[in-house]
Amino acid sequence: MNANTVTGEFTFTDAPAHWADKADKSFSSLHQLSPYIGKLKPNIARELIVTYTQPGQLVVDPFCGSGTVPLEAILTGREVIASDSNPYAFVLTKAKLSPPASLTDALSQLEDVYEKSTGRSDExxxxxxxxxxxxxxxxxxRELIKFADECLESRNWFLLSCLLGILHHQRPGFLSYPSSHLVPYLRDKKYPKSExxxxxxxxxxxxxxxxxxxxAFKSSTESPTSSCVVKKSSIEGLILPGMVDAIITSPPYMNALDYRRDNRLRLWILDRSTQDYFTEPTDKAKGLETMVSSLVNHALSSLKPGGIVILVVGETVIRKRTKTHPSRSYIDALLSTGIFRLISAIRDNIPDIRRSRKAGAATKAEHILVFQKIDDQDPSLSNLSQAGAAVAV
Structure with a gap:
């Protein structure tokens, strides 16, 4: 049974128990194409999509990350625009939304690309x-970098994503020396070469x-028939049409995860200027403020009256001697416009298994916030409470 938690003026409902369940075989194996830190579970994404949108509607995810929301949206018959400034996120989402028609087709592409890659220089x-x-x-x-370069030149995002998915681990099916899977760290002390x-x-x-x-094709569904657009763009530079039905996204929140550092090896394959370590856009408060204001501006200008904004965002982040409240930042920014109302607020505890580091203390819970753009022509349109919490404003 769900319990309510009062935070400020808002009453949050605990996440339903089934959200903790593992995704079963009804979910596409494309979700497992390559690891990505902090990604949303596909069963949660699907429930939010089918609860708050209808088939044929346009769903936008401006921080698409591993492509979980766009893939579930397109598999449930929605039109999709996905975007991210991270090259790894862009390639991974492109791969998931436009896979080969079949395993046979994918294997044929593999043989062709591999054969061409053997003739490349050692530069x-x-x-x-x-x-x-x-x-x-x-x-x-030598083999993998030539193959990666051939994939990049031919823009074969699916094969490239599969390569990134087996880039590093200690298991025999991966290409590296023994290392961690999600975040690239050599494990030569645990697995010394002498032993x-x-x-x-x-x-x-x-x-x-x-x-x-x-x-990858073990439980993948048929190729999606809905239209999809994937863009490599920051939220500030993103251009959207003026008739968006829903924005569903999990935006980065200040100081919580190191997307660049923790994906640095995969990012280097995609962009050879990648360094071993570099700062995140959200390391500073200004970066978070820019993201929040840009998202609000898009919601104001592109979302239809009555349209939905769903944000999956950290409750409180305590990291690097800094404490932030990203959820509160987005709530305040959207409600201050006078154009949005918060119609659902859910609190979901983050178990260690979903963390990039098991003992990570950056954030212990996420808020799933559902806002609706007020429709002056139909004030009753905001009656969407079937999956949300009571909100006392």
Whole structure:
């Protein structure tokens, strides 16, 4: 049974118990194409989409990340515009929304791209920085970087995403020396070469990619028929049409996750200027303020009257000696316009299994906030309470 928690003027309902369930085989295996920190569970995304939107409506996710919301939206018959400034997010979302028609087609593409990659020069291999080389056997690295370059040149985002999905781990099906899967750190102390020599041997790309493609199509659904657009853009530079039905997104919140650092090896494959460590746009309060104001402006200018904004955002973040309240920032910004009302507020505890680091203390709970744009022609349109909490404003 759900319980209510009063926070400020708002009453939050605890997340339904079934949100903690693992996604079953009815969810596409494309969701597992490549790991991504802090991603939304597909069962939660689907429930929000089918509760607050209708088939054929236009759903926008301006911080699409791993593509969970766009994929669930398109699989449930919605039109989609997805965007993210992160190159990894862009490639991964493109791959999920436009996969090959079948496993047979994907395997055929693999053989063709791999054959072409063998004829490429060693330029990328030779110029790679030491911190990247340290993860791989030289022969494995030469093979994978040539394959990546061929995927980039041919814009084969699906094969490229599958490559990124097997880039690093200690398991035999991955390409690196023993390392963590989600965040790239070598695990040579736990698996020293003297005791585990087999983990430091050459790992061939082609058989591992074939196995990865087979897993990707294990429970994937038919190719989506709804239209989708994926853009590589910051929220500030994003251009949207004027008739959006819903904005459903999980925006970055200040100081909570290090998307760039924790994806640095995959990002280097996509952008060779990537450094071993660099700062996040949301490390500073100004970055968060810019994102909040840009999202509000898009909601004001592009969302239809009666349209929905759903935000999945951290409740409170305590990190790097700084305490922030990103949920409160978005609530205040949207309600201050006088054009939006908060019609549902849900609090969902984040278990350790969903953290990028098991002991991470950045944020312990997320808020799922559902706003509706006021329709002056139909004030009763905001009666959408079937999945939300009572809100005492």
């Amino acid at each position: 990328s291999f030779i110029s790679a920085p030491d911190w990247v080389r340290s993860f791989f056997h030289p022969d494995s690295f 585990f020599p087999e983990m430091y041997e050459y790992r061939a790309l082609l058989p591992r990619m074939r196995a990865k493609l087979t897993r």
